[in-house]
Each structure stands twice: as C-alpha cells, then as structure tokens.
Amino acid sequence: MKILVVGSGGREHAIIRKLKQSPKAEKIFCCPGNGGISADAECVAINAMDIEGVVNFSKENQIDLVVVAPDDPLAAGMVDALNAEGIMTFGPTKAAAQIEASKVFAKDLMKQHNIPTASYEVFDDPAKALSYIEQKNEYPVVIKADGLALGKGVVVAATIDEAKQAVIEMMQGGKFGRSGARVLIEECMVGREVTVLCFCDGKTIVPMKASQDHKRVFDGDKGPNTGGMGAFAPSPLYTRHIAERTEREILLPTLRAMNAEGFTFKGVLYVGLRLTKDGPKVVEYNARFGDPETQVVLPLLDSDLFAIMRAVREQRLAEMDIRWKDGAAACVVLASGGYPGKYEGGKPISGLEEAEAMGATVYHAGTKRTDAGYVTAGGRVLGVTALGDTLADAIHKAYAAAEQIHFDGAHMRRDIGKMDM
Numbered sequence: 478m479k480i481l482v483v484g485s486g487g488r489e490h491a492i493i494r495k496l497k498q499s500p501k502a503e504k505i506f507c508c509p510g511n512g513g514i515s516a517d518a519e520c521v522a523i524n525a526m527d528i529e530g531v532v533n534f535s536k537e538n539q540i541d542l543v544v545v546a547p548d549d550p551l552a553a554g555m556v557d558a559l560n561a562e563g564i565m566t567f568g569p570t571k572a573a574a575q576i577e578a579s580k581v582f583a584k585d586l587m588k589q590h591n592i593p594t595a596s597y598e599v600f601d602d603p604a605k606a607l608s609y610i611e612q613k614n615e616y617p618v619v620i621k622a623d624g625l626a627l628g629k630g631v632v633v634a635a636t637i638d639e640a641k642q643a644v645i646e647m648m649q650g651g652k653f654g655r656s657g658a659r660v661l662i663e664e665c666m667v668g669r670e671v672t673v674l675c676f677c678d679g680k681t682i683v684p685m686k687a688s689q690d691h692k693r694v695f696d697g698d699k700g701p702n703t704g705g706m707g708a709f710a711p712s713p714l715y716t717r718h719i720a721e722r723t724e725r726e727i728l729l730p731t732l733r734a735m736n737a738e739g740f741t742f743k744g745v746l747y748v749g750l751r752l753t754k755d756g757p758k759v760v761e762y763n764a765r766f767g768d769p770e771t772q773v774v775l776p777l778l779d780s781d782l783f784a785i786m787r788a789v790r791e792q793r794l795a796e797m798d799i800r801w802k803d804g805a806a807a808c809v810v811l812a813s814g815g816y817p818g819k820y821e822g823g824k825p826i827s828g829l830e831e832a833e834a835m836g837a838t839v840y841h842a843g844t845k846r847t848d849a850g851y852v853t854a855g856g857r858v859l860g861v862t863a864l865g866d867t868l869a870d871a872i873h874k875a876y877a878a879a880e881q882i883h884f885d886g887a888h889m890r891r892d893i894g895k896m897d898m
C-alpha cells in the first residue's frame with residue numbers, strides 16, 4: 478500500500494513511524510514533511526493546504542490511503558476533495574470537522590445533546606460582548622474565538638480588563654482574522670485537564686490511552702501558551718471510573734449527536750476533558766490527532782495503525798482488537814530560543830544519534846536536512862519520547878535522551894510529567 482501523510486510536525490512524524498511498522502506499508506510519502514521526516518518517508522514539496530496539489534499527487538501516484546493530519550486542511554475540505562476522486566482517506570469531512578473548526582458548532586451540539594461542558598454565550602457584536610462581561614463580572618472567564626486560530630484562540634481572563642482586551646483584539650483588532658469575528662464567553666471550569674484521543678468510524682468509538690500535555694512554555698505552567706512543550710500517557714487521573722463515565726456521558730453521546738446532525742465522524746476525535754468536581758466535562762473537541770499527545774499515545778499502540786485506519790474508513794472498527802503496550806510514555810519537546818515568540822532557525826543540531834542510542838525516539842517537528850546535518854527550522858524542533866515500565870521511568874529516560882541533544886538556544890521544560898500542576 479502507498480500511503481500519503483499530509484502535514485509537517487512531530488505528530489505527523491509519529492504517525493509515519495507507526496505506519497511504517499505495518500506490513501502493508503510499502504511506501505510512505507509526506508506533504509510537505511520536514512528534514513527529519515525525510516528519513517522515514519519521501520517528502521514532497523506540496524503545502525498541507527494545497528488541496529488540488531495533494532489530490533493530483535495522490536492520483537498520479539496511485540496512493541491507497543491519504544491521512545490528513547492537521548486541522549486546517551480538514552476544515553478546508555481536503556478529505557471531501559480526495560473522496561470525490563475515489564481516493565481512500567483517513568480524517569473527517571469538512572462538515573464533520575466543524576466540531577473543531579467552529580467552537581460555536583461544538584458548544585451548540587453539546588447543549589442540544591446534553592453533553593457536559595461549560596456554560597457559554599455567543600456574540601457577533603463586540604458591544605454586546607463587552608456589556609455582557611461587565612454585567613456578568615465573574616473571573617476568571619474564558620474568551621474563545623469561534624474559528625481556528627493556530628491553538629491561540631482561547632484566553633483565560635483573570636480580570637475585567639483582560640477579558641475586554643481579549644474581546645477587542647479578537648472582534649475589532651482582527652487578531653485571528655475571520656476566526657475571531659464571533660466569540661464565545663464561557664464559564665471557567667475548575668479541574669485537571671486530560672486528553673482522550675478516540676478512533677471513530679461513525680458507528681463505534683474507541684478511546685486510546687488518555688494523555689496529558691503541557692501547554693505553557695516555562696516550568697510550573699508559567700509563561701505564554703505554546704503548541705505543547707511535552708506530554709505523557711497514560712494519564713493517572715483517568716481512572717477506570719472516570720473512563721466509564723466519559724464513555725457513557727461524553728464519547729457515545731458525541732458519536733450519536735454527530736450522526737443525528739448528519740455529520741458522521743470518521744477519523745480521530747480529540748476530546749479535551751476537564752475533570753471537575755461534578756465529573757468530566759468537555760473543554761474542546763478537535764477533529765484530529767493532538768500534538769504532542771500523538772507522540773506519546775501512538776508509541777504505546779501495539780496494533781497495526783494502518784489496519785485501524787482502514788477499518789475506520791470502512792466502518793469496521795467494532796471488529797478490531799486494538800491492543801496497547803503496558804507501561805508509560807513521556808515526550809519532552811526541545812524548542813528554539815524565544816519560542817513561542819520570535820526565534821531564529823538554521824541552528825545546527827547535535828546528539829540525535831546519541832539520544833536514539835539510549836532507546837528514545839526523536840520525532841522531528843521543525844528541522845531541515847543539510848549536507849552538514851540537521852538544523853532547526855521551527856519553534857518546536859524535536860519531541861524526544863521514551864517508554865518505561867512506569868511513568869517515572871519513562872520521564873527519566875526521555876530527559877536522559879533529551880540531554881544528549883544540543884542546538885544554540887535550545888529550550889525544554891524540566892517538569893514534564895509532574896502531577897502537581
């Protein structure tokens with residue numbers, strides 16, 4: 478089978494590494510990929526948003542399965558365009574991907590189908606949003622842009638000034654373009670956050686190992702939000718009792734709700750949960766594998782990912798025996814100095830072989846291959862993942878391997894996997 482993975486980050490590298498283990502995977506391409514991915518797949522210089530380019534390439538190269546990994550091409554209808562040409566895909570259609578692409582769609586779905594989540598109001602008019610904030614006067618409060626905003630469209634405002642500033646920036650300042658023209662103002666839920674990625678074929682939903690990620694740039698959950706500075710799985714917070722409740726109150730109702738609305742979801746449904754004193758509630762849905770969560774969840778998968786993806790496509794997920802490895806996985810992200818603000822690329826990277834020789838897997842998020850070796854080419858550069866018998870063991874091994882890697886300005890959090898945050 479010839480497989481094409483669309484995307485270019487650590488998540489895509491983790492998907493490719495897992496697909497490579499399938500006896501059916503004869504050849505893997507990646508559009509556009511990155512330097513490190515090119516060691517595992519043939520990278521093709523087609524942008525992840527170039528729907529026509531991906532369709533033409535898939536036709537010309539008789540691709541058997543296209544995995545659309547990032548949110549933007551899913552929301553833009555890449556899966557629909559490929560399906561229209563009879564090409565097998567993994568990922569939801571544009572209509573189903575609204576569960577991520579429109580926060581208002583997702584909240585309305587949850588409200589209509591009694592799926593637990595934070596209470597909210599929707600505003601198209603900035604004056605009304607500002608007056609609602611004044612009248613409600615409860616902090617912290619969550620301000621969310623309706624549309625996709627590179628993971629930056631959520632502000633937890635601690636004061637009235639912060640809340641108003643967020644609304645003004647999104648609705649009047651055009652901070653996220655059209656994505657911020659409509660905002661939600663939400664109750665701020667209290668509790669720990671857990672990610673549950675689920676395979677979903679529209680009939681059956683199968684949760685993967687629950688994980689946790691670390692979004693802030695500095696230790697102790699300080700500093701601005703990033704795309705994710707590390708992750709670990711399984712989450713000790715996701716007990717059997719919580720898992721059963723989540724399945725009953727959230728996962729199955731979401732699957733049924735999407736079908737009832739006519740948007741059958743096939744792909745990976747990312748359910749971001751807040752474990753509140755009243756039980757698990759949905760923070761957000763995404764229509765794809767999470768990043769960096771995929772870099773700890775897929776290494777624990779002990780079944781053939783290609784076979785699962787094909788079963789999802791053919792709505793045969795119920796027949797699959799999906800197995801997981803015992804133990805735990807931890808991923809430490811190495812980022813460029815200055816990230817998530819301004820940073821410079823082109824810094825030579827050393828120690829990659831030494832890190833892998835210690836048993837870790839190094840996923841490339843933003844690297845370029847040059848004649849002299851790999852150089853940095855992104856904010857998040859590498860994700861160093863290790864498996865262990867226990868979470869503590871996995872964390873220790875991931876850090877020991879990450880310490881081997883050097884580039885000018887490299888930055889990593891030192892507290893990945895700490896449970897007291």
Ligand code: GLY
Nearest residue numbers: 690705767768769
């Ligand atoms: N780790 C958060 C995300 O993938 O959206």
